[in-house]
Each structure stands twice: as structure tokens, then as C-alpha cells.
Amino acid sequence: MNLFQKVLLASAVVAAPISAVAQEAATLDQKVNEAFATTTGPFVNLIFAPFPGTSFPWIVMWLVVGATVFSIYFGFVQFRFFGHAVRLVKGDYSDPNDAGEVSHFQALTTALSGTVGLGNIAGVAVAVGIGGPGATFWMILAGLLGMASKFTECTLAVKYRNEYPDGTVSGGPMYYMKKGFAELGLPGGGFLAIMFSVFCILGALGGGNMFQANQAHAQIEGIVGEFPGWITGLVFAGVVFAVIVGGIKSIARVTEKIVPFMGILYVGASLVIILMNYDLIGWAFGQIFAGAFTGLGIAGGFVGALIQGFKRAAFSNEAGVGSAAIAHAAVRTKEPITEGFVSLLEPLIDTVVICTMTALVITISGQLLIDETTGNYILNEAGTAIATIGDTSGVALTSAAFGSAISWFPYVLAIAVVLFAFSTMISWSYYGLKAWTYLFGEGKGAELVFKVMFCVFIVIGAAANLGPVIDFSDAAIFSMAVVNIFALYFMMKLVRRELNSYAARLKSGEIKAYTH
Amino acid sequence: MTTTLVVGLDGHASGERALKHATRLAELIGDCELVVAYIIEWSPFSFQTAEENEARHKRREEETQTAFSRVVNPAVESMSGSGIKVRGVVRHGDVSDALIAISAQENAEQIIVARTSEGGFAKRLFGSSTSNLVMSSPVPVTVVS
Numbered sequence: 250m251n252l253f254q255k256v257l258l259a260s261a262v263v264a265a266p267i268s269a270v271a272q273e274a275a276t277l278d279q280k281v282n283e284a285f286a287t288t289t290g291p292f293v294n295l296i297f298a299p300f301p302g303t304s305f306p307w308i309v310m311w312l313v314v315g316a317t318v319f320s321i322y323f324g325f326v327q328f329r330f331f332g333h334a335v336r337l338v339k340g341d342y343s344d345p346n347d348a349g350e351v352s353h354f355q356a357l358t359t360a361l362s363g364t365v366g367l368g369n370i371a372g373v374a375v376a377v378g379i380g381g382p383g384a385t386f387w388m389i390l391a392g393l394l395g396m397a398s399k400f401t402e403c404t405l406a407v408k409y410r411n412e413y414p415d416g417t418v419s420g421g422p423m424y425y426m427k428k429g430f431a432e433l434g435l436p437g438g439g440f441l442a443i444m445f446s447v448f449c450i451l452g453a454l455g456g457g458n459m460f461q462a463n464q465a466h467a468q469i470e471g472i473v474g475e476f477p478g479w480i481t482g483l484v485f486a487g488v489v490f491a492v493i494v495g496g497i498k499s500i501a502r503v504t505e506k507i508v509p510f511m512g513i514l515y516v517g518a519s520l521v522i523i524l525m526n527y528d529l530i531g532w533a534f535g536q537i538f539a540g541a542f543t544g545l546g547i548a549g550g551f552v553g554a555l556i557q558g559f560k561r562a563a564f565s566n567e568a569g570v571g572s573a574a575i576a577h578a579a580v581r582t583k584e585p586i587t588e589g590f591v592s593l594l595e596p597l598i599d600t601v602v603i604c605t606m607t608a609l610v611i612t613i614s615g616q617l618l619i620d621e622t623t624g625n626y627i628l629n630e631a632g633t634a635i636a637t638i639g640d641t642s643g644v645a646l647t648s649a650a651f652g653s654a655i656s657w658f659p660y661v662l663a664i665a666v667v668l669f670a671f672s673t674m675i676s677w678s679y680y681g682l683k684a685w686t687y688l689f690g691e692g693k694g695a696e697l698v699f700k701v702m703f704c705v706f707i708v709i710g711a712a713a714n715l716g717p718v719i720d721f722s723d724a725a726i727f728s729m730a731v732v733n734i735f736a737l738y739f740m741m742k743l744v745r746r747e748l749n750s751y752a753a754r755l756k757s758g759e760i761k762a763y764t765h
Numbered sequence: 766m767t768t769t770l771v772v773g774l775d776g777h778a779s780g781e782r783a784l785k786h787a788t789r790l791a792e793l794i795g796d797c798e799l800v801v802a803y804i805i806e807w808s809p810f811s812f813q814t815a816e817e818n819e820a821r822h823k824r825r826e827e828e829t830q831t832a833f834s835r836v837v838n839p840a841v842e843s844m845s846g847s848g849i850k851v852r853g854v855v856r857h858g859d860v861s862d863a864l865i866a867i868s869a870q871e872n873a874e875q876i877i878v879a880r881t882s883e884g885g886f887a888k889r890l891f892g893s894s895t896s897n898l899v900m901s902s903p904v905p906v907t908v909v910s
Contacts (some may be wrong), residue, residue, distance in 0.1 A: 288901035340809050345866060349825040349857025351818045352809030359815050416823030498814075505812045679815040 255629070278478055278712045285709060286717040296724040296731075307554060308727045309559045312708045315569050315734035316394035319401050322741055323748060327396035327593050333415045333639055334590040341762045342587065349579035360576040360592065362508050362558070363457075363676030364599050366669035369664070370515075370567030371464045371644035373607040375719065377617070378642050379634045380557025381626055382533065382548040383540020385608035387558025388565075392600030395568030396593040401737050404589030404744050405429060406574035407582065420578020421680070422571035422733050423449075423687045429740045442687065442738050445571065448728040449684035450699075452572065455718075455725035456564060457525055458703060459710025461670035464644045466711040467478020468666040471645050472659070475704045482711030486704040488671065493678050501675050508672045511665040512603070518661070519606035522654040526613045533612045546625025563730065565604055566596035570726055571733035573679045577595065584760075586747040614650035616641070678703050767850075768797045769873040773864050773898075775904040776803065776836045779879035779909075782839055786909045789879045791849045798850040801840050802864060802870050803832045807857040829855050860894035861901060866905050 297306045320327065336342065376384040402422065410420025423442040430438025462565040466481035491497045493659050523530060536545070541558075544550035567573055574593060580588050611617065618627040618636045626635045635640060641649050644666060651658040678700065685699040710718055754760045772787045774780035782799065791797035796888050805828050813821070837853035844851045856863045868876050878895055 343809065347860070348809070348863070349805065349821075349828070351813070351821045354810050355813050355818060358812050359818055362812070363815075416821050416826055417817070418822070498816075501814050503814075505814050521825050576815050578816070579821065580813065581822055593910055676815060 251537070253423070258480070265518050281709055281712040282714050282717065285713045289717065289721040292728075293724040295449055296727055297720075304549060306556065306560075306644050308731070309563075311734065312563050312569055312727070312730055313391065313394065313559055315730070315737070316391065316398045319397035319737070319741065320394050321395055323400065323745065325397070326400055326590075326748065327393065327597075330590050330593070334594050336762065337587050337591050338594065341764050342760070343763065345763060347581060349706060350580050353580060353582075355427060356577050356580040356588060357591050357594060358509065359505075359575040359676075360580075361512075361595055361598060362505060362531055362672045363604060363680070364565065364567050364673075365508075365512055365597060365606065366575060366673040367461055367464045367644065367666065368456075368561070369599065369603045369607055370647050370666060370669070371467075371605045372561045372565050372602045374560035374611060374643050374646040374650075377608050378637065378646055379548070380554040381545050381635060382536040382612045383538075383542070383547070383551065384558035385537045385612075386541030387555045388562040388604055388608070389601050391533035391559045391562035391566075394602070395562065395566055395596040395600065396692050398569035398734070399566070399595055400589040400593040401741055401744050402569070402571055402574040402733065403577040404586045404747060405481040405737075405740055406578040407580060407585035407588045408743070408747070410578040418579055419683060419686075419691075421449075421575035421683055421687075421731075422736065423684060424578075425574075425738045425740065426732075427613040429743060430736070433739065433743070435739060438736075439705055443733055445729060445732040445736075446554070446684035446687045448725065448732060449572070450688075451725035452570070452722075452729050453677045453681025453684070454703065454706045456722035457572075457680065458674055458706050459713065459718050460722040461673050461677075462707045462710035463713060465667050465670035468585070468644050468648065468663045471648055473598065474662050478712035479708050482708030485671070485711065486707040487675070489674055489707060490700070490704045492675060493682075493703070494697065504668060504672050504675065508668055511668055514661065515665055515713070516603060516606055518651065518655065518658055519610050522610050522651065523613065525654060529613045530609075533609050536607070545625065546620070546628070547635060548628060560761035562596075562600050562604065564723060564726060566599040567726070568596045569734050569737075570730045572677070572680050572726075572729065575683050576676065584747075584751060586744070586751045589744070589747075610654075611646060611650040614653045616646060616650045616653065642707065668683045674707070723733065766798070768794050769871045770797060770799050771864060771868045771871060771876045772799055772801045772875045773860070773876065773878035774836050774840055774880060775879070777810055777881070779881050779883040780798045780836070780840075782909050783877050783879040786879075786907065788844065788847065788849060790877070790907075798852065799844070799874065800852050800854055800867065801837060802854040802856065802867050803836045803858045804863045805829070805832055805855065805857045806860060808859070815876075818866065828857070859897075861898035863902075864898055865902050868902070873904060875907060876902055877907045877909065 296308055299306050338357055340352060343352060376388060405425040406420045409425035410418050411424055412418050423446050426442040426445060427438045462482055462485055466478045469481055492501045540543060540554055542551050544554050547553050577588050577592050583590055616637050620627050629636045637646055639649060647664050648659045651662055681703060682696060682699055689695040770787050770790060772784050787799055791799055832855040837855055841851045854867060864876055880895055895908055896901045
């Protein structure tokens with residue numbers, strides 16, 4: 250046996266177990282995926298059931314009607330008090346003696362770090378990839394209307410939060426449902442709170458966890474090549490475990506500081522690409538408007554664009570879902586409604602600004618294939634989505650769109666996606682935990698059970714395919730909105746009372762700005 | 766009429782030097798009250814996690830208590846027997862803004878602080894609290910070296 254043969258033999262001996270492990274890994278991923286799709290199927294089908302005889306899911310209508318009702322009921326508060334909201338965030342109305350408490354700015358940015366993330370990058374790509382650029386129009390509309398939903402839920406979250414003797418606070422839809430219904434003399438508040446908490450836990454595990462892990466893995470794979478999803482899952486789970494169980498706050502703190510800059514960098518890069526193609530801006534908006542009402546050849550026509558736009562907007566800004574209300578509840582203010590005003594900026598920043606940027610970049614990049622003769626989009630072989638260069642979807646489509654203009658940007662995007670995914674997971678682990686402790690009490694043991702479960706789901710999410718994960722994530726998050734918006738209809742008069750009183754005092758000069 | 770002087774403490778030797786100088790001034794003035802202030806550096810525009818927000822009120826109380834027990838109260842006690850009126854104040858915020866706000870509230874004649882030895886990159890970039898205070902205070906500022 251010569252040296253070459255020896256080396257060959259040695260490498261075969263080493264390689265055999267590795268390839269066996271790789272094969273096992275592939276089958277493990279498949280098994281996780283199959284088991285997951287089968288278990289969650291019925292729940293997903295129920296939430297996305299279409300109206301009889303149509304293909305229009307009832308849940309989309311539920312969200313849009315809710316947001317429209319709140320917009321009209323509060324006289325389009327999102328526009329009337331927009332300037333006031335900005336001044337509140339700037340701290341113009343903050344009492345200097347309250348310095349050191351959670352400021353409006355901090356509550357807003359904390360809530361934003363939970364919502365700005367993959368919904369804006371991957372979710373928009375899914376919407377535009379399936380619903381065409383026209384989906385953007387409906388997304389923006391949903392964002393503008395959603396501002397009123399957010400306003401309603403966040404006002405209530407501060408008004409009915411629990412303040413404990415040790416000075417800590419707990420708030421969110423479960424608390425306002427229980428206390429608010431009791432105040433109104435209505436039955437069922439406790440039941441709604443329990444339902445909401447159950448769905449919130451599912452939402453935390455779905456959209457706030459598995460979807461994030463899944464898309465972070467897809468992004469890493471896009472850079473380093475294919476490898477089993479559970480490896481990414483384990484790494485993520487390890488880091489999240491270190492933060493939420495190990496209490497290594499420094500990791501979370503570093504992320505909280507990097508994420509806003511990543512957000513700014515993302516918007517900046519989008520603007521650069523859009524400005525580089527300034528001659529296409531008019532055309533892109535033309536595609537958005539034309540596609541919104543005709544569909545431009547996409548599957549399901551303009552209804553398809555509308556469904557995708559509304560769905561992804563709700564998934565991205567979470568207006569009406571009730572999650573951000575948990576984050577906003579921590580602010581210290583004498584006027585709960587001020588937090589409502591501040592929170593209405595969230596869908597604006599998240600959806601109307603950031604999501605639109607992504608959609609414009611994808612549209613301008615030319616990644617979506619157009620039939621030159623008809624001007625319509627070409628569908629993929631399955632006929633479910635628009636054909637793209639390189640057959641990409643989700644975060645890979647966004648990455649390709651950015652990469653076509655700035656070749657190195659996919660690497661920055663990959664880092665941004667991983668960080669966004671991580672910060673969203675940390676935020677949602679908190680939302681899920683609040684729901685969990687509402688159900689099972691605030692004890693170390695109960696908290697640990699949830700936290701460990703949360704980490705296990707990260708691995709499942711990273712290993713499963715995008716299809717079943719995105720379906721379950723949507724279904725779980727939207728089921729929160731079912732309960733939340735239902736409760737908000739009964740409680741919106743409590744918010745109007747606050748709004749009228751505050752508006753009158755603001756007008757009379759009783760509420761004054763501390764700085765001008 | 767009582768003259769009020771605001772003294773900025775920093776928990777270090779430099780704060781003690783400022784207090785010593787203020788005491789000397791108070792003795793010369795006669796009818797004088799010292800307001801010794803400790804400012805906990807804090808910005809409403811920092812980024813925080815949901816968990817930090819949840820416990821913020823509690824943490825704020827703890828920070829205030831710690832500042833009183835470690836810095837302000839010992840300073841006030843060190844003045845007992847001197848015959849000069851002394852009061853302690855703890856605030857959160859930007860050091861120079863907060864000292865200016867206290868001096869306005871107390872109708873103070875001047876602010877006395879000491880030059881700190883801290884330096885480095887951040888100081889070069891943003892300027893020190895002391896120089897910010899000197900630049901923007903509407904009342905005279907004495908900087909003790």
C-alpha cells in the first residue's frame with residue numbers, strides 16, 4: 250500500500266461516519282418537518298378557512314374590519330394626533346421629576362425591536378413574491394389602519410396593568426381583558442384572558458420563534474452552503490438559553506444596541522438602492538398601484554395581492570395582535586393614553602416605512618420575472634408564486650434583490666437577519682413568558698418550563714421547511730388577534746373616554762409641554 | 766436673604782474637593798445653604814429590553830437609595846457641626862442639564878463642581894459634563910481643580 254492509498258483509506262474511514270451523520274441529519278430534518286406539518290395542519294386550516302364559496306380567508310377580513318372600525322371610532326386618531334405622538338417620544342411632555350423611569354422613547358423602541366425584523370425582510374418578500382408588487386399597496390393601507398388598533402390596545406395595556414409592591418409591572422391584553430370586562434360589568438373577561446394567553450404562547454413559539462429560526466437558517470445557508478437546520482437551531486437555542494435562563498443580560502443588551510443601528514443601516518441601504526435607480530421609482534409605484542387592483546397576472550388576481558398584503562402587514566407590525574401591548578405596558582405615565590399615541594407610530598415605522606422599502610427594492614431589482622409581451626408577471630411551475638431569478642423566495646429573494654445592486658450587501662443582510670431574529674426571539678420569549686405566568690403563576694419553576702420549551706422550538710423551527718412553519722406562525726399570531734380584537738370592541742369606549750378627556754385638557758392648556 | 770449654592774458630587778475625591786470649596790465660600794458668605802447633588806447618568810433615549818423596562822421603576826428607586834446612602838448622606842453628615850445648612854438631592858439625567866435644573870429650582874447663586882480626571886476618547890468626542898455645564902449654565906459655575 251503506497252502513501253496515496255493509505256491517505257485514501259484513512260480519509261474513507263474518517264468520511265464514512267461523517268456521511269452517515271449527514272444522512273441521519275437529513276432524515277431528522279425531514280422527520281421533524283413531516284411531524285410538524287401533520288400536527289399543526291388542522292389548527293392552520295381553521296384559522297385560514299376561507300369564506301364559503303370564496304378563497305378569501307375570514308381572518309384577513311377580521312383584522313381589516315377591526316382596524317377600520319377603530320380608525321373610524323376614534324376619528325382617525327392616527328392622523329389627528331400624529332404630531333403629538335412625535336412630541337411625546339421626543340420627551341416634550343415628560344415631567345423632569347420622572348427622569349429615570351421608562352420613557353416613551355424606550356417603550357417604543359423596545360416594542361419596535363420585537364416587531365421590526367424578519368417580517369420586514371422575509372415576510373415582505375413572501376408577500377411580493379406571491380401577491381406581486383400590488384401587495385405593497387394593501388400592506389401600506391393595512392399599516393395605516395393598523396395604527397388605530399395599536400393605539401387602542403396599548404392605551405388599555407397601560408391603564409389596566411398590574412403594579413406589584415416591589416415596583417415591577419406586568420401588563421398586556423390578558424390583564425386588560427380581565428380587569429376591563431369586570432369594570433364594564435361584562436362576563437367572560439377571565440375566559441378571554443386565558444384564551445389569549447394560550448394563543449400568545451403559541452404565537453411566541455411560532456412567529457416569535459420558529460419562523461425566526463427558520464429564516465435565520467435559510468440566510469446562513471445562503472452564505473455558507475447547505476447544512477442541516479438543527480445545527481443552526483442548536484446554536485440559536487444555546488444563545489437564547491444563555492440569555493433567558495442563564496440571565497446573561499450582556500448578550501441581550503448588546504443586541505438591543507446593535508439592532509436599531511442595523512435597522513437604520515437597512516433603511517439606508519434601501520434608500521441608496523432606490524435612489525441609484527431613481528428612473529425606476531415611478532415605474533415601481535406604477536406596478537404597485539396597477540398590481541393592487543389587477544394583480545398583474547399573479548395567482549388569485551387582485552384578491553391574491555390584497556390577502557398577501559394584509560396578511561404580511563399584520564404579521565410584521567402585529568397591530569391588533571396584542572403582543573406589543575405587553576411591551577408598552579411598562580412605561581411610567583400618569584396618562585395611559587399617551588402610550589397609545591406613541592404606539593401608533595409603530596405600524597408607521599414598521600410597515601409604511603420599512604416594509605415599503607423592502608418591497609420597492611425587490612420590485613426595482615427585477616428579480617420578479619415579467620412577460621415582456623403582456624407586462625404581467627410569470628408564475629413558477631407550480632403556479633403558486635411569481636417566478637424569480639434563481640427561484641428564490643422569502644429572505645433569499647430580498648437578499649438577491651439587494652445583492653443585485655450592492656454585491657456585498659447580502660453579507661450585511663445575513664448578519665442583520667441573524668440579529669433581528671435573535672432580538673425578536675428575546676422579545677417574544679418575554680411576551681410568551683408573560684402569558685405563561687398569567688396562566689401558571691409567577692414562579693421560578695413554571696418560568697423555567699416555558700423557557701426550556703421555547704429553546705426546544707427554536708431547533709424544530711430551524712429544521713422544518715418554510716411552508717409549514719410560516720403557516721403555523723401566521724395561524725398562531727392571528728389567533729391572538731381573534732381574541733384581542735373581539736375584546737377591544739367591548740372596551741374601545743373606555744379608550745374613547747380617555748381620549749376625549751385628554752384632548753379636552755390638551756386644548757384647554759391643562760396639559761402643558763415641559764419643553765417647547 | 767439666604768444664599769443657595771449647588772454642589773455637584775461624583776462619589777470620588779473630586780466631589781469632596783468641590784464640597785470643601787463650597788464650605789469655605791459658605792463660611793465667607795454667612796447666611797448660606799448648600800444643596801449637595803448627585804446625578805445618576807441616565808438617558809431617556811437609550812435602548813432597553815422589555816425585562817429592563819418592567820423592573821425600571823424598582824431599579825430607579827434602588828439607584829436613588831444607593832446614591833443617598835453611599836454619596837449624598839455621608840457628605841451631608843460630614844457637614845454636621847459646621848453650622849452650615851446642607852440638603853441632599855439625587856436626580857437621574859444628564860449631569861449638566863440636571864445640575865442646571867436644580868440650580869434653577871433652588872434659585873441658586875452658583876454651581877460648584879470639581880474637574881474630574883476622567884478622559885479618553887468619549888470625552889474628546891462629546892466633551893465632559895463639566896465643560897458642558899460651564900458652556901450652558903445660566904448661573905456662574907466654579908470649577909475646582
